[in-house]
Amino acid sequence: MDQxxxxxxxxxxxxxxxxxxxxxxxxxxxxxxxxxxxxLIAMGYVDxxxxxxLIARRRADRDLPDxxxxxxxxxxxxEHARAVARFHAANLGVSRSxxxxxxGELGHxxxxxxxxxxxxxxxxxxxxRAVRRDKRDGVHxxxxxxxxxxxxxxxxxxxxxxxxxxxxxxxxxxxxxAEVLAQISEGTRRFLLGRAAGPRMPTFVPDPGQFxxxxxxxxxxxxxxxxxxxxxxxxxxxxxxxxxGQLDLGEELTQIAxxxxxxxxxxxxxxxxxxxxxxAAQDHIRERFEALVPVWEQLVERVAALARIGDLLTQAEYKxxxxxxxxxxxxxxxxxxxxxxxxxxxxxxxxxxxxxxDQFVDxxxxxxxxxxxxxxxxxxxxxxx
Numbered sequence: 439m440d441q442x443x444x445x446x447x448x449x450x451x452x453x454x455x456x457x458x459x460x461x462x463x464x465x466x467x468x469x470x471x472x473x474x475x476x477x478l479i480a481m482g483y484v485d486x487x488x489x490x491x492l493i494a495r496r497r498a499d500r501d502l503p504d505x506x507x508x509x510x511x512x513x514x515x516x517e518h519a520r521a522v523a524r525f526h527a528a529n530l531g532v533s534r535s536x537x538x539x540x541x542g543e544l545g546h547x548x549x550x551x552x553x554x555x556x557x558x559x560x561x562x563x564x565x566x567r568a569v570r571r572d573k574r575d576g577v578h579x580x581x582x583x584x585x586x587x588x589x590x591x592x593x594x595x596x597x598x599x600x601x602x603x604x605x606x607x608x609x610x611x612x613x614x615x616a617e618v619l620a621q622i623s624e625g626t627r628r629f630l631l632g633r634a635a636g637p638r639m640p641t642f643v644p645d646p647g648q649f650x651x652x653x654x655x656x657x658x659x660x661x662x663x664x665x666x667x668x669x670x671x672x673x674x675x676x677x678x679x680x681x682x683g684q685l686d687l688g689e690e691l692t693q694i695a696x697x698x699x700x701x702x703x704x705x706x707x708x709x710x711x712x713x714x715x716x717x718a719a720q721d722h723i724r725e726r727f728e729a730l731v732p733v734w735e736q737l738v739e740r741v742a743a744l745a746r747i748g749d750l751l752t753q754a755e756y757k758x759x760x761x762x763x764x765x766x767x768x769x770x771x772x773x774x775x776x777x778x779x780x781x782x783x784x785x786x787x788x789x790x791x792x793x794x795x796d797q798f799v800d801x802x803x804x805x806x807x808x809x810x811x812x813x814x815x816x817x818x819x820x821x822x823x
Contacts, residue, residue, distance in 0.1 A: 446749065447742040454656045454738060459647040468597050468647060468658075470509030474668075475661035476594040477502065478688055482657075482695025483590035488583050489692070494576040496688065502587075503558040505551045512594040514551070518544035520599075555591075556584040595658035598648050653702040656741055657695060663744040664691045672754035677805045678812070685816045694740055701733055743819035747812055754808045 453459045459468065471479070481489050495502070505511065521541035528534035562579065563569045572578035579587070649655040667673055668687055705727075712723045 443742075443746065446745050447739060450656075450659060450742040450745055451738045453659065454652040454741075457649045457652050457655045458645065459649070459655065459659070469662070469665075470507060470596065471594060471658065471661040472665045473504050473508050474688075475664045475691060476508035476591060478664065478691040479594065479657050479661050479695040480508070480587060480590035481692045482697075482699035483593055484583075484586055488579065488586060489696075491577060491579055491583070492587070493692075495579075498575065498577055500577050501561065503555045503561050505554050508591045508594045509596055511551060511592055512596045513599070514544065514548060515592040516596075516599060518548055552585070552588050555588050556581060595649065595654045595661060597658075598650055651702075653698050656737060657698055660691055660694050660698075660741045660744060663741070663748045664688075666748045667744065667751060670748075670751045670755060672751045672758055675754075675758060677754070677758075677809065681809065681812050681816060684813070685820065690740070690744070690819060694737060697733065698737055701730065701737070705730065740819055743815045746815045747819075750808050750812055750815070754805065757804045757808075 477492070481492055484492075518541065521537060521544050525534060525537040525541045528537050562584070563572050569578060649658060664687055672678065673682065708723055708726055712720055715723060
């Protein structure tokens with residue numbers, strides 16, 4: 439068990455430190471995070487007041503506008519930021535004009551989505567009476583708070599698309615018109631799909647598993663594991679009723695996001711200070727960096743605990759499929775017994791029944807083992823050092 443824990447923890451640490459998760463390591467392409475996990479992660483980027491309201495809304499089953507998916511919102515936000523950067527960096531009038539148009543279109547689309555989110559009549563009160571009722575129930579979000587939440591959702595973890603420098607490196611031989619076209623389309627999902635379908639080109643787009651930094655990588659892992667566990671049929675089976683009561687998945691993901699966002703902000707500020715400080719101040723900053731190392735290690739451990747639970751549930755689902763197969767087989771026992779008795783081979787029926795019973799014992803033993811291990815993983819996940 440210790441070897442398994444160490445192996446999974448080391449894998450999570452490696453992925454995060456390299457800001458890279460290979461597709462084959464997570465069984466296929468990197469899926470977008472669900473809106474639910476994206477919202478829980480976004481709660482790490484808002485203040486405590488907004489977070490409390492979102493928790494109350496979640497308990498009251500009050501949903502929020504989906505606006506086409508929050509992972510898509512991150513992709514759009516990144517593409518807009520790249521378009522703006524390319525517009526300001528462009529020298530030639532034609533390319534600058536085209537890039538300006540593209541940046542404006544993307545900015546307009548972002549604003550449309552923000553308006554759909556912030557001013558949704560379906561999800562937020564339309565009159566003073568409804569506002570008072572929501573405030574009384576603790577589920578009211580002001581316009582400013584909705585805007586802050588929208589900005590947080592724009593940071594939903596996702597693999598990176600191409601950088602301008604990488605695109606320029608590839609497109610330089612193509613000529614001016616082709617370069618402009620490639621710069622405008624770079625980063626779009628259609629562009630990335632075209633790359634995947636075409637021949638192997640020089641590396642001008644980051645690998646599909648490349649993330650902005652270790653914090654985005656860790657949050658993406660945590661969100662993916664949340665989706666995997668919460669969608670697991672084994673997790674929602676009668677075998678893990680006790681464990682579901684011991685672990686609030688949403689609360690754990692939120693706390694991981696809160697601590698990760700806080701750590702990222704502090705490290706960013708320390709880095710900025712380090713670049714402008716004298717030698718004496720830099721010594722103090724290095725001490726502060728060292729003091730933050732255990733915080734990062736604990737975050738890695740917490741996500742690794744989620745990964746261990748997800749790994750066990752995958753095994754448990756396989757065992758549960760065996761249970762269902764055995765149950766279907768047992769439902770045929772009467773017909774089998776009748777057939778065998780007519781054939782004069784009753785002893786085979788006895789042997790068959792024993793074999794099926796043994797399979798149930800094996801499955802029950804496996805479930806007991808999984809339950810015991812998951813209890814330990816939940817304790818590791820929820821412990822506060």
